[in-house]
Structures are given as structure tokens and as C-alpha cells.
Amino acid sequence: MSDDPVLRLERELGLFVRRARASGAHVARAVHPDLDPSAYSLLSAVAADPGTRASDLADRLGVGRGTMSRQLARLERLDLVAREADPHDSRSHPLRLTAEGERRLGAAREARRAWFRDALEAWSPEELDALAERLARLNDAIHDRMRRTGADPDATA
Numbered sequence: 696m697s698d699d700p701v702l703r704l705e706r707e708l709g710l711f712v713r714r715a716r717a718s719g720a721h722v723a724r725a726v727h728p729d730l731d732p733s734a735y736s737l738l739s740a741v742a743a744d745p746g747t748r749a750s751d752l753a754d755r756l757g758v759g760r761g762t763m764s765r766q767l768a769r770l771e772r773l774d775l776v777a778r779e780a781d782p783h784d785s786r787s788h789p790l791r792l793t794a795e796g797e798r799r800l801g802a803a804r805e806a807r808r809a810w811f812r813d814a815l816e817a818w819s820p821e822e823l824d825a826l827a828e829r830l831a832r833l834n835d836a837i838h839d840r841m842r843r844t845g846a847d848p849d850a851t852a
Contacts, residue, residue, distance in 0.1 A: 718810070725803040727773050734766055738792065738800050741776055746789040749778075757847075775799065 697703070720732040740752055747755075753763035767790070770776035775796035778788035792800065815823065841848040 718807070722803050722807045725806050726799045727775065729773060730775075731766070731769070734770060735803070737763075737766055738770065738775060738796060741790050742792050742797070742800055745791045746779075748787055748789055752790070770796070 716732070719735055723730045723732040723735040726735060726738065736756065737752070740756065741747060749763050749767055750760060753760045756763070758766075767776060767778070771778065774793055777791055777793050779791060780788065818826075838848040
């Protein structure tokens with residue numbers, strides 16, 4: 696094992712990301728047993744920005760429009776997302792969660808938060824605040840580095 700703190704941080708972050716992805720798959724199944732794990736972030740994005748369009752969502756999430764169309768069609772079949780008619784543009788179909796989508800997403804978020812609270816029950820509020828503060832600082836540093844190198848710091852893919 697190296698004593699280099701950057702290498703240790705890289706290892707720990709890698710492990711964290713792998714475990715976060717695994718828990719994301721569990722959360723997706725809590726929303727709907729047939730839901731693809733990557734669709735949870737899609738549902739969350741529609742919930743955060745009702746009325747967004749599929750093309751804007753594809754750009755924001757860094758996926759192709761064909762992939763987005765297929766994922767949205769599946770979410771529609773599961774009655775989690777609906778496309779609405781845009782009175783100003785017949786080609787555009789703003790997205791929104793259905794009542795069932797809102798209910799299921801809300802329940803999954805509550806379950807995820809309960810799971811997370813349980814995992815962190817031995818941590819004091821001060822330790823949690825300190826970690827959140829350091830993660831915010833790390834996110835800011837990564838964001839700034841990405842911007843300096845021309846990468847899109849807000850792309851999720």
C-alpha cells in the first residue's frame with residue numbers, strides 16, 4: 696500500500712462510487728422492479744425539472760437521443776413518466792412524472808435516506824458536517840479543474 700494520500704483518496708472514492716452504483720440499482724428496483732438502474736437518475740431529473748424535453752434531458756445526462764427515447768418509452772410503459780403536448784410547438788413533448796411516478800420516486804427516496812441514515816448512525820452530527828464540508832470542497836476543486844481543461848463539469852455521463 697502506498698502512503699500517497701492522493702492514491703488512498705482515489706481508492707476510497709472508487710470504492711464509494713462502486714457501492715453507490717450498487718445501492719442505486721437497489722433504489723431503482725424499489726421504484727419499480729422492472730426499472731433499469733440508470734433510469735432512476737432520469738426520473739430524478741424529470742422530477743427536478745418538470746416540463747423538460749427529452750432532447751434537453753439527453754444533453755444534460757450525456758446520453759444519445761436514441762437512448763433517451765428508449766428509456767423514456769420504457770418509463771412511459773411503466774406509467775412513471777408522461778409526455779405532454781406543447782401548445783406552442785407540436786413537435787415538442789414536455790415530460791412530467793405521473794402520479795404513480797411521483798409516488799414511487801418519493802417512496803424510493805425515503806427508503807434510500809433511511810438506509811443512508813442507518814449506515815451512518817454511529818457518526819456524530821459534527822462528523823457528518825465535516826464530511827459534507829470536505830466533499831463540497833472536493834466537488835468544487837474537481838469542478839474548477841474540469842472547467843480549466845474544457846470538460847463539462849455538469850455532465851453526468
